[in-house]
Amino acid sequence: MASGEDDDPIIEEIDVYLAKSLSDKLYLFQYPVRPSTMTYDDVNHLSAKIKPKQQKVELEMAINTMSPNYCRSKGEQIALNVDGTTYEETNTYSAKMMDKQSFTSIQATTNTSRYAAAVFRKGELHVTPLTGILQMRPSFSYLDKADTKTREREAANEGGDSSQDEAEEDVKAITVRFSRPESEQARQRRIQSYEFLQRKQAEEPWVHLHYHGVKDSRSEHERQYMFCQSVDASENSELVKSPKEYLAMLMPPLAEEKVIKPVGPSNVLSMAQLRTLPLGDQVKTLMKNVKVMPFANLMGLLASGTDSTSVLRCIQQVALLVQGNWVVKSDVLYPKNTCSPHSGVPAEVLCRGRDFVMWRFTLERSVMRKEITSIIKLPPEDVKEFLEHVAVPRVNRGWEFMLPTDAEFIKKHQDIAHRQHMLWLGIQSKLEKVFNFSKEDFIPKNSPQPEPVHISGEQRLKMAQERAQEKQKERDAKKSPGGVHVKQEAVSDREDEPMDTSSSSAIPNGSLNGYPGDHTNGNGGSPADTSSLELQEFVRKTFRKHFVLTLSEFKRLFNLHLASMPAGRSVFHSVSDHMLQDAILSSQCKQINVPFPAQSKAASDEQKVFGLWETGDEFDKHRRLLYDLFTKNYRVRRNMVQAKLAQEFENPSKAEIDRVLHDCCSSHAGMWYLKGTIQS
Template structure:
């Protein structure tokens, strides 16, 4: 039997353009536990935050507590189990739920193990197709961490009850063990272990995001970057050499845009960063990180290992950052520039002094109490919380604020003259801070 060969006809030619305005900045969020016709577009997003290095995203979604299917009694019981029966006597930042019931749901990202090189985001416009590469594909799933908080509180209350009613302490046998010296293989396995990965994940600070609802003015504005701005530029792989083709994909001379600290959308490629002068490199790294160790700064800039280069890097860093616990923190005058507008009408000078005061307390200890701050500075509590969230993590169990990164003892030991110079600078700053807030009082 002879089959007749049928040739497919070309029905339509669609020009394809590559948009690079948002390259390596787009995250595709999937919601596998949510039906397609039941999206989160109309829900209230209370908070959004990201850990860009570990690609972890969290969304706090407000629950509709006034619907007939919502059980208020169950929600109130969950709030009591998580925050305790005397939750109304504590401040909002100490409680997991701000209201008197469970009023929010937390969505946590789970990274998909897909080859991101085979995926892209595409949009059609006037018969043309525009594609943009993705940073990552992430699944957003409900987090039930509040159950762990409730269980920990129950265990803590039970332990406290046992200790209060304990009358006599019995002797226990203690076994002394000596740890074997670590080999290179054991160190490698330890670094790849789950505990080590979790430690690195927890060490990265959260960056708060501004959530813009789909269809909003800002959302429509950002969506314009999904379209290629230079459609006349043609890249034909088969008419270019390998070097020319790579030159189109990764331009050597890239004019970096002005970046704002703490905004993960303002990423810059390492190739563009390393092509800049030393002072510009350090300034951008400090602005983006806000808090960084000396080794992290060296890793992000050019690969140079000479002592002379390290010393020159330190001198440049001191122009843009201050030393806290062996780590470098962006200066308050750069964090609160002249054009910064406070929501509570606090002057930039006061915000700078208040932040310097908090940083000075962290130079003395890795942990501080909120009461120690309010005794020294006189600004709205909301501004104090904003400053603390930028450089510290709140520990609800101890009701203290811990510095966001561990102390860098290696830098302290290696550069004692820098540490001493920074101590003198901090002492002078602190005296000026006290005089400023004394005048206000």
């Protein structure tokens, strides 16, 4: 410090005083769109007002209409657009020309604790803290007013026959609704909404002010308050802080800036934020978002100088090698105890289905979606999601792997490629047990393949089904010496029917939805008896819950039920549409012959409607009367239901009518339809 003092001697000492008289009233105005040499000091200020809590100020200043730079015709045109041709006291421009302009403030900063205004006099520096720093910008609210006038004139011109229209308008019923109690979470969202903030800001009243120019005597009087009113030496305290403490007082650390983050979607991570994570998390995040990526691209996304060996070690934990490219593992996309957002299928079942899709791409460049669906027996939307992760659709060629084979990576990292090959063999072994197939059922990867364009998806599906039938017959011959045969039924080719689980569309060796079929029950009974009892039990529970179902919807629910069963627990050997209908009809249900319109585009399964007929409760008769109405028309009005029930029951209550309608029907556009029969 001694040497520093010699090099930088003190040449003058200045006393600093803190003035507090204007500490809660002093604002700094900035005019960012105006050069500093062109001030508004000499401009006539017409009005001023402020909202103190919001620190919002509005000023009106006169425009010199006699200036040679003022365009009089343009000013008159603007006034005409804003106020029209009539004269009113509320007109914006009373002089019939734009003779004033408005300025509205915005806060330059919300924290002014480090800013002050200072004046120097007689060797003393007097400092007054600032209440706010406001940037005054021109307001163009007059344009909004002109636009409103234009719309009003257009509406007046088009509304010549409004009186006639009003006379012919029908009387409409008004529905009164009572709002539910607001939850705390909903309240927090509401008070943070833009609409709520705008309304709160509008509620604060304006405080009108008087403007005094720079040279006005009142301004000079107010400027005196910027000097400390008491300069008694006895009240002053000597600074006893060390230089480091004093510097910390002058420049405190900005703790608030550490927690402020840019507002953005919760699932978006910037590259700057990404590189703050550990390397393993960086690789996992990238692979989870990209799904499939060559190793060279992955290295390009990571920070320069990242060790490739460490990246290879991390990538093998979250991805698998497919045709030389890395594809994210299924359990990373579908963590345990989650389910499909499309169909609700559990994550374990999704992972097995997606692993099968990835395994198929290790054998060949293209796969057929129908063939995949027939094997893994998952809903079409889930299968489509699996394929979209790693492949692109090609005309007449199915789904092709989206990236070319990275032969360079395989050649350069043969040890990793071999390790991944062994890993795929283990996955293949598990898939063969789950889906009950063998690798020979598919085209080997290295064998010559014909162009995919020559083999359609229907042909591939038919070939797979024929192989399944042959193996099914062989197994039945071994298991049933007496020669009991199961009736074979054709499978529908529609992609929206993944539930038709007849033998012709069954998995090889009788697996269904990825599970091997059980052939004996625990008591030694036949599989047909066990599956029939299980099926009827599922029908009973399902219709007790839904009351009315189309065949299409029931097949979807049954498919989800099978997909959610643990591996090896399924007792369903093969279930056709005919068997499903028989099970429904034998479980206190009946088919409702709904007379759909001739031009209806609903599929046949959507037009097969079944309703619960007998439950033993008091509402059985109500439902039967309702079903009878729907045998005459595919849609009914509420008053028709009320009249029908009134014939059988005296004065049925509103609660009874509501219950039977909501149990069995859906409402649309004032009409009631049986569940699942609303025509789009």
